[in-house]
Amino acid sequence: MLNESIIAIETSEPRWLAVLRKQCEKRGQGKVATDLKISKTMISQALNKKYPGDLGKLEQRVRGAYLGDTVNCPILGELETNKCLNHQRQSFTAVNPIRVQLYRACNCTCPHSQKNKD
Template sequence: MSSHPDHDWVEVLRAHCAQSSQRKVAERLGYSTSVINQVLGGKYNGDLKAVQTKVEGVFMGLSVNCPVVGELPRDRCLDYQRRDFAATNHLRVQLSRACPTCKHFRGKQA
């Protein structure tokens, strides 16, 4: 995993929302505007680590070293994890075996 200076990911999220809008940031991250609003307000009860992973990949440039794909942004790793298994897709077969044992695995939560 690549390192990044000590940035608070919530502050990075807040700054991007201030530069554009919560709606645009939410769309870019793949979340609803209400999720972003709740995270910023400290009231989100969902998988906060997943939101953090998305922010770190999309806005902070952090990456992971995947044994199947190689180095990729953290948010892309999360996207791969959430894809449905497809026996006809070689990559998805490999990921279905590798992801559950990886330290970056978040599960198939939405």
């Protein structure tokens, strides 16, 4: 039995939301949440149009993971938008020189950084 929150698809909903809905129908909200590195609650609220926050980051994650949208990372080159957001969430660690470069770029110089937009 399908979850009621993912049964009806409105024709007016954005493509990324329709894709998210379809992925949840096929694979379940838990697996999709794991893929996108977000909570099941966020997905459920977004599908039910009850999410109180900005859906921009969720949209970027869906577009990167399921629609192939990319950004040009100053450190790694072409990168899916969801992976870009994952790198931005990581805390500083000096174990790997690439990780240090990513941390600096994601927090200071990268035009795709969401850190200073919140």
